[in-house]
Amino acid sequence: xxxxxxxxxxxxxxxxxxxxxxxxxxxxxxxxxxxxxxxxxxxxxxxxxxxxxxxxxxxxxxxxxxxxxxxxxxxxxxxxxxxxxxxxxxxxxxxxxxxxxxxxxxxxxxxxxxxxxxxxxxxxxxxxxxxxxxxxxxxxxxxxxxxxxxxxxxxxxxxxxxxxxxxxxxxxxxxxxxxxxxxxxxxxxxxxxxxxxxxxxxxxxxxxxxxxxxxxxxxxxxxxxxxxxxxxxxxxxxxxxxxxxxxxxxxxxxxxxxxxxxxxxxxxxxxxxxxxxxxxxxxxxxxxxxxxxxxxxxxxxxxxxxxxxxxxxxxxxxxxxxxxxxxxxxxxxxxxxxxxxxx
Numbered sequence: 001x002x003x004x005x006x007x008x009x010x011x012x013x014x015x016x017x018x019x020x021x022x023x024x025x026x027x028x029x030x031x032x033x034x035x036x037x038x039x040x041x042x043x044x045x046x047x048x049x050x051x052x053x054x055x056x057x058x059x060x061x062x063x064x065x066x067x068x069x070x071x072x073x074x075x076x077x078x079x080x081x082x083x084x085x086x087x088x089x090x091x092x093x094x095x096x097x098x099x100x101x102x103x104x105x106x107x108x109x110x111x112x113x114x115x116x117x118x119x120x121x122x123x124x125x126x127x128x129x130x131x132x133x134x135x136x137x138x139x140x141x142x143x144x145x146x147x148x149x150x151x152x153x154x155x156x157x158x159x160x161x162x163x164x165x166x167x168x169x170x171x172x173x174x175x176x177x178x179x180x181x182x183x184x185x186x187x188x189x190x191x192x193x194x195x196x197x198x199x200x201x202x203x204x205x206x207x208x209x210x211x212x213x214x215x216x217x218x219x220x221x222x223x224x225x226x227x228x229x230x231x232x233x234x235x236x237x238x239x240x241x242x243x244x245x246x247x248x249x250x251x252x253x254x255x256x257x258x259x260x261x262x263x264x265x266x267x268x269x270x271x272x273x274x275x276x277x278x279x280x281x282x283x284x285x286x287x288x289x290x291x292x293x294x295x296x297x298x299x300x301x302x303x304x305x306x307x308x309x310x311x312x313x314x315x316x317x318x319x320x321x322x323x324x325x326x327x328x329x330x331x332x333x334x335x336x337x338x339x340x341x342x343x
Contacts, residue, residue, distance in 0.1 A: 084259060123288075157194050173333075
């Protein structure tokens with residue numbers, strides 16, 4: 001009886017969600033992002049438009065699995081991932097529909113949206129080298145490739161190989177330089193780890209700041225912004241002890257690895273017009289200003305002024321790769337990482 005009642009309750013809830021989704025005054029968002037900044041913008045969108053937003057938060061894998069299971073009956077209208085490489089999976093499974101739009105193309109910098117218009121970037125971050133300012137001369141830093149040099153033995157702090165940011169970073173190297181280069185690079189890079197990888201990006205910063213041997217951390221830039229502006233004095237001290245270095249700069253260099261949070265319209269969306277309206281809102285200068293000023297992410301809208309902290313770090317050359325194809329290299333990149341004993 002309990003199982004029957006549970007099934008009935010589940011069915012009723014699903015029917016209610018689906019009936020809401022068909023309502024053209026409702027947009028259902030499936031999102032991997034978990035930041036308070038997003039909720040503030042969602043609340044503003046509701047206030048400005050009167051459109052209700054139903055938000056489902058889960059991991060990228062869970063959202064893809066859910067969309068595949070739901071098929072044509074999905075209530076989802078918009079899919080948002082924290083990594084553009086993951087959107088390849090959604091596109092490959094035909095879970096996103098193309099949306100070519102002059103407003104979106106004017107609000108999102110060239111190269112930061114899919115060339116077939118299945119997704120558009122919402123925010124950008126760079127995966128760079130953070131260094132201990134009191135122990136490392138930044139003139140010794142140059143490229144990602146240099147991190148495989150034995151001069152950095154026992155000095156590098158980084159997250160696990162299963163971390164999506166790391167997989168996308170290595171996938172970008174595999175994509176641009178091939179396997180014949182990537183595997184030797186990984187072997188040297190992993191041999192320079194200070195400890196077995198663990199924790200998030202902020203934990204790598206804290207390890208370097210603790211002065212126990214690790215002097216370099218591989219991190220996304222926005223984590224530094226969060227540390228420097230934390231309510232926790234000890235976290236601010238960690239941020240203040242580190243410098244930010246953008247590798248692979250210069251005329252002939254490949255540029256710093258960047259990645260995107262990005263969004264697209266679900267293939268079987270019930271409210272396509274509402275979904276378009278939301279994506280235009282999230283890439284507008286006002287929303288982009290919020291992303292950069294509160295979460296310290298780089299705006300994708302070229303008309304948006306960066307947060308002063310980001311401006312202080314300076315402009316940088318970014319990798320010139322087709323981010324739509326990055327996901328093609330994820331699986332092999334992860335295999336190479338494991339092959340190099342990156343746990």
